[in-house]
Amino acid sequence: MDQSADVVIVGGGVIGLASAYALACDGLRVRVLDRRAPGREASWAGAGLIAPEAETPGPSPMVQLRSRSARLYPLWADQLRSLTGVDVGYRKCGGVDVAFTPAEDDELRSAAGVWRSQGVAHERLAAADVTRIEPALGPEIQAVYYLPDRAQVRNPWLIRALIAAITHKGGSIHAGAAVEDFELERGRVIAVRSSAGRFRCSSVVVAAGAWSGALLETLGVRIATPPNKGQIVLLRSDRRLLGRIVEHGKNYLVPRDDGRILVGATEADAGFDRMPTEAGYRALIWEAHRLCPVLRQAEVEATWAGLRPGSIDARPYLGIAPGLANLVIAAGHNRAGLQLAPATAEEVVDLVLGRPPRIELRALAVDREPAGDADLAAFRS
Ligand SMILES: Cc1cc2nc3c(=O)[nH]c(=O)nc-3n(C[C@H](O)[C@H](O)[C@H](O)COP(=O)(O)OP(=O)(O)OC[C@H]3O[C@@H](n4cnc5c(N)ncnc54)[C@H](O)[C@@H]3O)c2cc1C
Numbered sequence: 001m002d003q004s005a006d007v008v009i010v011g012g013g014v015i016g017l018a019s020a021y022a023l024a025c026d027g028l029r030v031r032v033l034d035r036r037a038p039g040r041e042a043s044w045a046g047a048g049l050i051a052p053e054a055e056t057p058g059p060s061p062m063v064q065l066r067s068r069s070a071r072l073y074p075l076w077a078d079q080l081r082s083l084t085g086v087d088v089g090y091r092k093c094g095g096v097d098v099a100f101t102p103a104e105d106d107e108l109r110s111a112a113g114v115w116r117s118q119g120v121a122h123e124r125l126a127a128a129d130v131t132r133i134e135p136a137l138g139p140e141i142q143a144v145y146y147l148p149d150r151a152q153v154r155n156p157w158l159i160r161a162l163i164a165a166i167t168h169k170g171g172s173i174h175a176g177a178a179v180e181d182f183e184l185e186r187g188r189v190i191a192v193r194s195s196a197g198r199f200r201c202s203s204v205v206v207a208a209g210a211w212s213g214a215l216l217e218t219l220g221v222r223i224a225t226p227p228n229k230g231q232i233v234l235l236r237s238d239r240r241l242l243g244r245i246v247e248h249g250k251n252y253l254v255p256r257d258d259g260r261i262l263v264g265a266t267e268a269d270a271g272f273d274r275m276p277t278e279a280g281y282r283a284l285i286w287e288a289h290r291l292c293p294v295l296r297q298a299e300v301e302a303t304w305a306g307l308r309p310g311s312i313d314a315r316p317y318l319g320i321a322p323g324l325a326n327l328v329i330a331a332g333h334n335r336a337g338l339q340l341a342p343a344t345a346e347e348v349v350d351l352v353l354g355r356p357p358r359i360e361l362r363a364l365a366v367d368r369e370p371a372g373d374a375d376l377a378a379f380r381s
Helices: 014-025 061-084 102-118 128-131 155-168 209-217 278-293 293-296 334-353
Strands: 002-010 028-032 094-097 144-147 173-174 179-185 190-195 197-206 227-236 244-249 251-255 261-263 299-310 317-320 327-330
Touching: 002 014, 014 028, 014 155, 014 197, 014 327, 028 102, 028 197, 028 251, 061 155, 061 334, 094 102, 102 144, 128 144, 155 173, 173 209, 197 209, 209 299, 209 327, 227 278, 227 334, 251 278, 251 293, 261 278, 278 299, 299 334, 317 334, 327 334
Parallel strands: 002 028, 002 197, 028 173, 094 244, 197 327
Antiparallel strands: 094 144, 179 190, 190 197, 227 261, 227 299, 244 251, 251 261, 317 327
16 A cells, blocks of 8 residues: 655654654654664663763764753653653753773873863862762772763653654554665666555655665665664662763663663674673673662672664764655664764754755765764763
């Protein structure tokens, strides 16, 4: 059966859903197709850390995208709550970034230099202030920086709110609709073919996470979106043991309001396998106890893993597919898709409508050369 839409969005993770929501807010008829239930891949598995806002982001498109998202998050949280009644769990809980060794302390000092130049609020804490801000930190920690604007979101709640908001705005979400290929006419996509039927459309957004590369190959568009497996352990405690996000390199603890604490996250090249491993579990628990010994009192409630969508470098792809004027690609957000979703969605709308982008997108073009490591998508690590 044929169905139609202004825009078909392939992939119902946070990037696809946020884009669909933003497009629907602009009055477009959207359909989101997901081969599973939407939001059950990386966007469910993630921890929900949100970068702080930079007051003077400078020319870097990544810092701009991150900072714009940081500014949009509280607005989105309010809008989504009033539209759907769902609290997305956005909280500016603050965070501490810690070092165990002099070398790590040096790294933090240079990170602090970057934060200063970008206008990211931060403060190096004296020992007495550490006890005041986050008393549960471990005794081996040698240096602590406090970032008051570090925030978090409950990603499964965000997914639920986005789905409800898209529906409320007249869009539709098709679960179990695996996109197989695309119909082309004179350099444009005119329809998307899926296991749930054919969808005619004026524009397409491909936001299929780590599966985007393989899907786009059917169009001759070559982009690498290698899966980057990440594991998390969820701890539970009767009382709140931590108040702030704690970060140590690529490891972190994220305290939820209900006393639960997420311990994240591993990184592994394991293909499309998303089974949690014993080694990953042990490494995370060891790190959690070192960062915060009081967590030995907490029970392990669950562990899971998800597949972050990688790219050729540390940046996502955000742009028009070469040679296909009405196909937008928004994928490869790796460790930062939750934090970058609102600003990514804004850019997707501009690309679909042919409006000038708010951020210089050349550095994120689908056919770019790989960028150096300096311009990371994620705020830290
Ligand atoms: C352990 C872990 C911790 C993380 N922590 C954070 C964090 O704290 N902060 C942060 O910002 N980010 C974090 N991330 C990263 C973040 O989760 C991802 O960057 C983000 O979820 C990517 O979203 P996405 O929509 O691109 O991909 P996904 O969520 O993977 O969604 C892609 C969707 O496309 C669908 N799909 C695939 N192929 C097809 C097809 N052919 N047809 C139809 N549908 C298809 C899939 O079913 C899926 O639902 C974390 C990730 C992990 C794994």
